[in-house]
Amino acid sequence: MLSSDKITKHVDTPRNNASVPFDFTPENWATAKKILAKYPEGYKKSAVMPLLDLAQRQCGGWLPLAAMNKVAKILQHPPISVYEVATFYTMYNRTPVGKYFVQVCGTTPCELRGASKILKACEKKLGIHKGETDANELFTLVEVECLGACVHAPMMQIGDDYYEDLTEESAVAVLDALAKGQTPKPGSQIGRRVAEPVGQRTTLLEEPMGPYAPNLEQKTA
Secondary structure (H helix, E strand, O other), rough: HHHHHHHOOOOOOOOOOOOOOOOOOOOHHHHHHHOOOOOOOOOHHHHHHHHHHHHHOOOOOOOHHHHHHHHHHHHOHHHHHHHHHHHHOOOOOOOOOOOOOEEEEHHHHHOOOHHHHHHHHHHHHHHHOEEEEEOOEEEEEEOOOOOOOOHOOOOEEEEOEEEEEHHHHHHHHHHHHHHOOOOOOOEEEOOOOOOOOOOOOOOOOOOOOOOOOOOOOOOOO
């Protein structure tokens, strides 16, 4: 959990207050116009989420107050309505984050496959605890709920990329590569193709390999 997830009201800082200017770059203005064009007149306010995402990407992974105000102005919408969206959805960060935003999934499938150990390995490697950013603002580490890749548990998301079928060692290797300015290959870290089973392929004509559900009618000693 980030510090911004714990606060219930905005607190001005030198980097985050209404007087800090924000405007979209020319390239992002062009993207914003394409986003707005998808919505009919009278429904432009529905573009609030993609516009906030666009602003967050431009700001390096977080949403300053000025960016939210800009989105509200574009949509001709009360700023409070934009704040409500930004504070409700956890993908919007209201405090600065590192260049690499590391999200380790801790939901049941990943936890059963060792997510806690992977999180601890990441903490040890980065020298920070979950919810913190390192001194160089290179990495921010958080634990999150389900990211929808349960079949490849355990996994973590960094930026827009998923790193799946992780071990403690492979998770640290991904962080090492990023710290060196390299681009680690996303996806399964054991070479698994899509959602195929670990080991040999099977068919519906074969005896299931298990694990099997217990026989609830069988009496136990």
